[in-house]
Amino acid sequence: MDYERSADHRAPKALKIIIGGGFGVGKTTAVGAISEISPLTTEAEMTALSIGVDDAGFEPGKVTTTVAMDFGRVTIDEGLKLYLFGTPGQHRFGFMWSDLTLGALGAVVVVDSRRLEDSHAAVDYFEHAGLPLVVAVNAFDGRLAHDLSEIRWALAVADDVPVVAFDARVRGSVRDTLLTLLDRALLVAYRAAS
Amino acid sequence: MTGPPGMDDAGSQRIRPFLGGTDPAAVRPWSPAGPLTGPTALRPYVMTGGRVQAADPSIGIETQVTPRRDRLVPPLPAEQAAIVALCTEPISVAEISARLGLHLGVTRILVGDLRAAGLVHVHTQDATLSHSPEIILRVMRGLRAIS
Numbered sequence: 001m002d003y004e005r006s007a008d009h010r011a012p013k014a015l016k017i018i019i020g021g022g023f024g025v026g027k028t029t030a031v032g033a034i035s036e037i038s039p040l041t042t043e044a045e046m047t048a049l050s051i052g053v054d055d056a057g058f059e060p061g062k063v064t065t066t067v068a069m070d071f072g073r074v075t076i077d078e079g080l081k082l083y084l085f086g087t088p089g090q091h092r093f094g095f096m097w098s099d100l101t102l103g104a105l106g107a108v109v110v111v112d113s114r115r116l117e118d119s120h121a122a123v124d125y126f127e128h129a130g131l132p133l134v135v136a137v138n139a140f141d142g143r144l145a146h147d148l149s150e151i152r153w154a155l156a157v158a159d160d161v162p163v164v165a166f167d168a169r170v171r172g173s174v175r176d177t178l179l180t181l182l183d184r185a186l187l188v189a190y191r192a193a194s
Numbered sequence: 195m196t197g198p199p200g201m202d203d204a205g206s207q208r209i210r211p212f213l214g215g216t217d218p219a220a221v222r223p224w225s226p227a228g229p230l231t232g233p234t235a236l237r238p239y240v241m242t243g244g245r246v247q248a249a250d251p252s253i254g255i256e257t258q259v260t261p262r263r264d265r266l267v268p269p270l271p272a273e274q275a276a277i278v279a280l281c282t283e284p285i286s287v288a289e290i291s292a293r294l295g296l297h298l299g300v301t302r303i304l305v306g307d308l309r310a311a312g313l314v315h316v317h318t319q320d321a322t323l324s325h326s327p328e329i330i331l332r333v334m335r336g337l338r339a340i341s
Contacts, residue, residue, distance in 0.1 A: 011317045012284040014256040015324055015333060034340065040292035042255075045299050066297070071255075071288055076336030080329075083256045083286060103254055103321035105330065175340050182334045189327045 016083040017178060018101060020126060021110035022118025026138040026168035027086035028070045030110060034174045035072025035084065042069050106132030106181045110168065113137050113145040116154050123155055132185040135163040136177045249302040252318040255288040259305055260315045267313060274304055281314055
């Protein structure tokens with residue numbers, strides 16, 4: 001079985017980027033804009049913490065639930081594929097996504113500037129998970145309800161986390177957002193190596 | 195969480211409401227052995243003989259599966275036969291799950307079983323591969339080629 005591992009240069013490799021954010025912010029649109037296949041849907045079982053505002057200060061309740069996850073694929077070269085997984089954006093649940101985030105290059109949190117609070121949970125989760133992170137504000141109709149510095153302040157993201165505006169419908173815009181994330185991932189990788 | 199905030203609500207949105215709820219200790223690996231609730235959670239595991247713990251944690255959702263052309267495929271249960279039939283070229287566990295309408299957790303278990311039976315190659319890789327500058331640069335080159 002050893003030769004099946006990545007040490008074998010002939011073995012097909014696959015990497016993933018997680019696309020997070022609240023419900024309806026444009027995650028699947030972004031995946032579909034850059035994927036070479038129509039986004040597919042898979043059902044996964046996850047442990048969810050109910051961490052709504054109502055429960056603050058109490059031991060969070062845990063439930064196992066089945067959630068739908070949309071994903072797409074980009075062939076990088078002959079031996080390497082990139083998968084983009086849109087994580088579910090239920091409002092009142094914080095999913096424990098360790099199974100999905102293990103081995104991920106990083107995460108893009110898609111934000112609707114009119115509904116910033118929907119993205120708090122995702123920003124929070126990926127920061128805690130220690131994944132390279134980019135906050136991508138989906139500019140519906142080319143407009144933002146707040147400017148980027150206001151959004152950075154409202155979401156309280158760390159200074160070194162890029163906050164960019166993008167259009168989830170446009171392939172080049174999604175590509176550039178992923179490249180911003182990979183720039184960040186590269187910096188983290190070099191820092192870890194030195 | 196009530197309705198969407200307007201500009202003048204921005205001040206009250208400063209503190210992330212979830213900060214108190216997710217201390218690092220709460221971010222634990224998801225375990226398929228967690229309590230199953232309700233018939234919808236139980237039903238998929240009929241296909242795996244009721245096993246919920248057999249999934250190899252190294253088999254990720256993106257892990258590539260390829261055929262073993264040196265093996266004759268014996269008669270298999272329908273779902274496993276369908277997986278083998280899909281693996282004519284490298285395909286991810288997630289794609290197998292989506293194309294066959296199989297629960298992701300079930301797919302991971304069945305793919306592990308097929309590997310144990312010597313019927314497919316499962317190309318697991320180290321989770322640290324994503325920390326390699328070389329591989330990150332390779333992904334960047336591939337993305338830049340997209341117009």
